[in-house]
Amino acid sequence: xxxxxxxxxxxxxxxxxxxxxxxxxxxxxxxxxxxxxxxxxxxxxxxxxxxxxxxxxxxxxxxxxxxxxxxxxxxxxxxxxxxxxxxxxxxxxxxxxxxxxxxxxxxxxxxxxxxxxxxxxxxxxxxxxxxxxxxxxxxxxxxxxxxxxxxxxxxxxxxxxxxxxxxxxxxxxxxxxxxxxxxxxxxxxxxxxxxxxxxxxxxxxxxxxxxxxxxxxxxxxxxxxxxxxxxxxxxxxxxxxxxxxx
Numbered sequence: 650x651x652x653x654x655x656x657x658x659x660x661x662x663x664x665x666x667x668x669x670x671x672x673x674x675x676x677x678x679x680x681x682x683x684x685x686x687x688x689x690x691x692x693x694x695x696x697x698x699x700x701x702x703x704x705x706x707x708x709x710x711x712x713x714x715x716x717x718x719x720x721x722x723x724x725x726x727x728x729x730x731x732x733x734x735x736x737x738x739x740x741x742x743x744x745x746x747x748x749x750x751x752x753x754x755x756x757x758x759x760x761x762x763x764x765x766x767x768x769x770x771x772x773x774x775x776x777x778x779x780x781x782x783x784x785x786x787x788x789x790x791x792x793x794x795x796x797x798x799x800x801x802x803x804x805x806x807x808x809x810x811x812x813x814x815x816x817x818x819x820x821x822x823x824x825x826x827x828x829x830x831x832x833x834x835x836x837x838x839x840x841x842x843x844x845x846x847x848x849x850x851x852x853x854x855x856x857x858x859x860x861x862x863x864x865x866x867x868x869x870x871x872x873x874x875x876x877x878x879x880x881x882x883x884x885x886x887x888x889x890x891x892x893x894x895x
Contacts, residue, residue, distance in 0.1 A: 660723040662839065664701050669832030670841060671767065672818035672880045677797050678704050678766075680877055682711045684795045684886045685762040691715055695760045695787075698748060698768030700726050702733030708764075709737040715761075720746040720753065749776055751783065759789035766797040770855040774864075777856060781868040781887075788889040794870065797884045799843060801855035811881030812844035818880050844881050858883055 668674055685691060685708055692715050699705050699719035709717055719734075719741060721727050727743050734741045746753045749772060763784050769777060784794050802808050816833070819842075823832035840846040843853050858875060862885070865873045870887035877884040 657723060657725055660725040662835070664725065664729055666832050666835055667701060668703075669822045669826050670819055670836055672815065672822075672882050673877075674703075674822075677877065677882070677884060678707050680884050681764055681766065681795050681797060682707050684793060684876070684884075685764060686711050688761050688791065688793050691761045693758060693760045693762075694718070695756070695763045696720065697746075697763065697765035698722070698726075699730045699743070700766070702726075702730030704764070704766055705730055705741065706734045706737070709734060709740055716740045716742070718742045718744065720744050720748075722747055748772065748780075751779075754780075754783040754787055756787045760787055760792060761789060762793050762795065763788060764795040764797075767799065769796060770799040771852055773854045774856055774860065777861070778864045778867070781864050781870070785868045785870060785889055790889055790892045792889050793886055794865075794888075795884070795886045796861070797882070799853065799855040799881055800858050800861065800878075800883045802844070802881065803857045803859060808844050808847075812842055814880035815842050815844060815882075855881075858885070861885055 671677065681704060685694060691712055694708055694712065694715050694717045696705055696717060696719050699721045705717055705719045717740060719730050721730065722745060727745065730743055748768060769780065772780060788794065802811055819836045820830065820833045823830050826832065836842065840849045843855065862873050865887040871890050873887040875883060875885055
């Protein structure tokens, strides 16, 4: 994600505090796992921006026959993913990539499932549209794309709601994980809450849920669905039609 402005110190913060900064992280991963596992057979999975590898590990555990390709632009994230998934190293491939580039999207073989968590919001609207079109082509018929990400409120009234809910989620997770408010203090110090400080950085470009749904359908996906929403974070899925149904 160097092209979008993500730096290795951002990776270090997310490795340290990502679990606390992400609302209901375990539930999000569980939902993504359920959706990916709904594809049968599911032998080839690709994760875009694998981060510290917790989602990759869950998918490898849920799908004992699957091979997972974990892509990330950060050397620190790739190294941490290898550590996190060490027990499944024979079924894991970790590769460098740039989410905004197009070369990596021509996969060697069609994927059964492609997923991404907290990454696509670094692309602007036009880049998201092109990504969804390329992912549709990269999936085999019947395959699924699962997206968990920040999504921008469509109304002015929605911004303070998302901001407050995110602050509350981080406060609760900090207390659960650390027994104190240290993660919330770091979250506030870094002004990480996009919905409270949207103008503080140039690397976040969330789009609305409606825009995501429209772009996915325009790319050719069917069964486009919203599964979970909290504090400006949402999980969507979309399927490539089976042969003869496109």
